[in-house]
Structure formats: C-alpha cells, structure tokens
Amino acid sequence: MEAGILVPSPTSSSPLSTPIPSVILTQDELKKIAAYKAVEYVESGMVLGLGTGSTAKHAVDRIGELLHQGKLQNIVGIPTSKKTHEQALSVGIPLSDLDSHPVLDLAIDGADEVDPHLNLVKGRGGSLLREKMVEGACRKFVVIVDESKLVKHLGGSGLAMPVEIVPFCWKFTAKRLQDLFEDAGCVGKLRTFGENGEPFVTDNRNYIVDLYFKKDIGDLKAASDAILQLAGVVEHGMFLDMATTVIVASELGITVKNK
Template identity: 50%
Template sequence: MRLTAGASILLASSAHAFTNPAFFPRTATFASTSSYTSALILKMGVDQDELKKQVGYKAVDDYVKSGMVVGLGTGSTAYYAVERVGEKLKSGELKDVLAIPTSIRTKEQAESLGIPLVTLDTHSKLDVAIDGADGVDPELNLTKGGGGALFREKIVEICADKFIVIVDESKLCDGLGPGFPIPVEILPFCHEHTMRVIGELPSCKGCKPVLRMGSSTNNQVDGDEIAISDNGNYLVDLHFEDPIKDPAKMAQELKNVVGVVEHGLFCGMSTAVIIAGADGISVKEAK
C-alpha cells in the first residue's frame, strides 16, 4: 500500500524526531517510546491497518516461493499475509503452494481465497510460517494467543524451517507480561485447580490468572459463558504488573503442569520479526 505524499513527509519528519535524543526524556524506555510512536502514527492519520498490511505483504513477498508448504497465522495482522498468498496464487505469481492454517477462521479465509490446504498429518515439515504477535521482547521472545489459537499456532510454527513474525511497532516491549496477558490453554476438567497451581508457580509469582469469558478470539470479557478454544478447551490469561524475569523458565514450568495444554510464550522460535513503524518497515533477525 502506498502512502500519500503528505503522509510520507510526516513519516519522514517523525523518523528524524525519533532519532533525536532530545525528543524523549532520558528515562524513557523502549516500550514507552514505542507506545508514543504508535500514538503519533494514529494522530498523523496513518491507519494501523495500513501498517499491518505492509508487514503482512512484505513477509509473503520476501519469504514465500512457489512449491513451498506455508503455515498461515491467525489474527488481524496475519490476515493480510493470508490475503497476499491468495492474491499471488490467483495471479499466477505463486504456484504449487500448500498451506496449513492455525485456526478455524484462518482456514475459512484461506478456503475463500482458493488457497490449497493440508495438515501436519500429511505435511509435518514446513518451509515457512508467518504470524503476528501480541508482544515481542528484545530477544525476540513472543507473547501470542490473544486470539485464542496459541496451541495450533505453536504446533504449526515449531515445524517450520523459518518463522517470520509480523507486527506494528506497538507490539514491541522491554519485557513480556505487563503489556499483554500471557494466555494459557487448559483442560476444562478441574480447571480451577489448574489455575491455582499455575498461580503458585515460582516463575509466575505476582500474576493474576483470569479465566477468559465470552469469545475465545480476544481477552476481553464480552460474554457470560466460559470461552472455548478451537480445541474445546478453556483459556486462562495471566496478568502481570512487572516484566517476566525468565520467559524460558516460565514456559518450562507451565508445560510441566498437569492440565495445561499449551501456553502463549513462544521462546527462541522467531527467525525474524518484520516491524512497521513511524520510520517505515524494519527487520530484526534472531541472533
């Protein structure tokens, strides 16, 4: 998507401002400057959906080739990557691409675009997976699962040779936890017990486990019934006031809890993160 000349000038001038040390207080953290950037983007009239579309399209253009098996993510940013795959297949620019969706709604979108679908049962090795994230820390660890598809996302994306993460700058943070709750998918059986055990884990100290209510596709209370994942399970959102000190340790402790199906910490999985912000699109690759 092309920006108007006026918007481009505004973006260029703001990019200069963000490189000027005097623009922010000395105490400003990366997360706070990122939030300010996102607010400025919206104030300038650069729609956040435009940013999501830019990174979604770039991920497909740069990483998806004919003959590949591709993992299709879930969420408002991943939506545009799926859209781009469909466009390029229809135009003939891509051929013989097979895709594995990470949720029912992504499956439905892909089918509507004529994207050929397979499953991990027949194709356990993927060339690339593309998906968004709810939080990205400096080590490229992720929080995912705000849309409730964390289990399917992880099982697909861990099978990919490359996992490309697409976000706008508002998703960047100094540490996971405070900016977005950590989702955990648990079995319905004795779910209150499982929630208590999770809350007592040393790595989860200080968290507040909240059972997701209403729709499973967001972590807002928008109904009176318990939210049900695509797999028929419950979702618990762990709310933190302070950054998680050791995401990898917390990931391990959560998986060891009987009753936990999967969690929304994606540690050490990212190949690269494509970021859309006020100064354009940038790419950060894993070390």
C-alpha cells in the same frame, strides 16, 4: 541477533511501496504493510504455515491474491486455526495439515508481544496451540507486527499471557498457575465471552486462563517449564526462540529483525 535494518519505503504501487505519508497510518494499515513485506518471502512450491489474527489475515489475503494472479504457484497452506482455514479456502489457497506435511518451508503470523530477543507472546486470539505446533515445524518463521507490539520483557505490558488448559477442574489449574507466579503478583482469569460470561472455548475444545503480572516474571525458560509441568495445562503463549525474523511496521518504515 543482527541489528534491525530500516527498509525505506519503495516507490512502486503496492501498499509496501507507498512513500512514507504525511498522514498518520492506522494500526491496521501498519499491520498490512508488515504482512505484505512478509509475503515477499513466499516462493512458488512452498508449504506455508498460515497464521491467525488481524495481522496474519492480511498475509493470507495477499497470498490468495498472488495465487489468483499466477504470480505464485503450487502453494500448500497449513492453517493455524479454524478461522484461518475458512479464510484461506475463501481466497483460494490449497490446504493440507501437519500429518501430510510435517516440515514446512515458512510460516507467517502476528504476535501480541515481541521482546528484543524475538521471543513472543501469542494467543490473545485463542489460537496458540495450533500456532505453536505449526510454527514449531517451520524452517523459517516470520512474525509480522506493528510497533505497538514491541516490549522490553514478555508479560510486562500488563496485558494477558494466555495459557490453554483442559476444562476439567479449570479453577484448580488456574489457581495453581497463579500460585506459580505469586512473587510476580500474578492474577489468572478464565477467558470468557458474551454477556453471560461463557467460557471461551478454543479450536481444540479447551479453555484459556489469561495470566496478568504486576512484576517481571524473570527467566522465561524457567517460567515456561514450570507452566508446562502442571497437569491440566495444554500449552502457553510464550513462543521462545521460535521466530527467525520479525518485521515491524511503524510510521518510519519497515524494520526487519533477524535471529
């Protein structure tokens, strides 16, 4: 992996070009800076994977804006969720799907965690399955984060590692997932929403079990394989060896990390 390159803020008028300000930037402003930088990788005629979440949203808006201004042309977007599908249509991005475009030029998406090897945790917004399908079909996958997403080890932040499972006997699958990582003090919780604790249902009509670890889960590939071997599991939120570039926005500027 190449060392990170610190890109100083340029001086023209785009959000990217804002000089390093003396005021503290909000997390959302940092997300927007990373997103706008990623959109610089987009060229006319590309088939693009459109990510999901509060960071990717800025990239989708920016692509729509550039299409509207005529600075980008002939873009085809492949959305990674129903929500992004709606947003992309609303900003005028022509859409298609993986059946029609099985190979994509580029995808841009956020992440929940990024480790030093550019492995990711994704799916805290619930879109991991479609994201993994679309981003796995891309020649280049650019991840956009603010610096709060950087971790030493995936799953070590104390936050959720999402696993999408079929609803059928979900407690059984959740228990088997938890047992798999007993040594790491794993607790699996069904993701719910609303006052009545209704199960959160993904775009694919599945449930999500969020795994929380007290200790390091060790070898990530082994953990991935073990999770995927369980009947009832559809996909997990570890994106190993998929990102080609990670753009990190911080108060100091933008760091671009390449595989």
